Amino acid sequence: MSVTITSLQNRRIKRIVKLRNRRHRDDEQVTIVEGVREIRQALLHNRIPLEAYVCREIAEADAETAELLSQLDALASIKPVQMYEVTPELFAKIAYRGESGGLLFIFSYWHVALNELPLKINPFILVVENAEKPGNLGAILRTADACGIDALIVCHSPNASGTDVFNPNVIRASLGAVFSVTIIIEKTNHVIDWLHKRNICILAATPDGDVPYTSTDMLQSIAIVTGSEALGLSSSWLTHADYRIVIPMQGVVDSLNLSVSTALLLYETVRQRGSLKHSVLSDQPPPKILEQG
Structure with missing residues (x-):
């Protein structure tokens, strides 16, 4: 059953506006998801919203959004999703971005614990340290x-x-891929220890590397590690790396955008591995998704 909100002074409206700030999101361990594509991906990957704010005047004007709204109505009838109906004026107030389609969901934070990650044969892992820009991480x-x-x-x-x-x-820039990719959040030293114990080769990308990335064996179990554009990787990664790999630069600049350099490294791995398929080891359960809230 939905609740109708009509006042800009409603405490829930004020709370959503506060969730634009990281401190408030972290305090509650929840985030905002808007947009048809992003919400569809969340539902496809079994993320159940805690709350859904709907402006039907906006949502029902678009066939694609109206179809998603029907799915939401069906979901709310069998899952504990609190539905709120808001006016166009209220939706404009709470919307984090334009073109949200009249739908705004609140989800608990989710991630997989490092020790719960099932390993495939010759795993292909990406590690990103201290990424500063949401757009980079989304890309x-x-x-x-x-x-x-x-x-x-x-x-x-x-x-x-x-x-x-x-x-x-991040969610917006990822176009919903944040829901399809298994994400682990952990401290650098814990990740290094975990990789070493599992004999996963650490390939640290750095402008000071001595091995061209195209000359690196990426068929083995690997963790490609990239870092912040401003500071690069911490000394911990550079000290414990099995190889320091580099993307050759022929011009006057000494680095690429983080998302661009990461894409080059990932696609080199895809190129080397070709059509090889790696299946989950039979004794490994699927990852357990941790949700806060």
């Missing part, structure tokens, strides 16, 4: 989905605040 997620990686590990060094994985701009 990386799109590429990660396209390349079929086994997991994206988002990590941070001891003195960093950590990447805002659940920033609505």
Whole structure:
């Protein structure tokens, strides 16, 4: 059963506006998802919203959005989804972005615990440390989905605040790939220990690397590690890397955009592996999704 909200002073409206700020999202362990494509991907990957805010005047004006709204109505009849109906004026107030289609969902944070990640034969893992820009991380997620990686590990060094994985701009830039890619959030030192214990080769990408990325064996079990554009990888990764790989640069600049360089490395792995298929080991269960809230 839905609840109708008509006042801009409603506490739920004010709360959603506050969720634009990371501190409020982290305090509640929830994030905002808007847009037909992103919401569809969330539902396809069995993410159940805690709350759904709907402006039917907007949503029902578009056939694609209206179809998704019907799915939501069916879902709310069997799952504990709190539905709220809002006016166009209220929706304009709470919408994080334009062209949201009249739908805004609140989801609990989700991720997979590092030790719960099932390993395939010759796993293909991407590690991104201290990514600063939501647009970069969203673009990386799109590429990660396209390349079929086994997991994206988002990590941070001891003195960093950590990447805002659940920033609505990350979700938007990923076009919903944030829901299809297995994501782990962990501290850098824990990730290094985990990789070493499982004999996964660490390929640290750095402008000071000594092995061209196209000369690197990517058929083995690998973790490709990329870092912030401003600071690069922390010394921990550079010290513990099995290989420091480099993308050759012929011009005057010394680095590429993080999402571009990551895409080159991932697609080189795809090129080397070709049509090889890697199946999950039979004794490994599927990853357990951790949801807060």
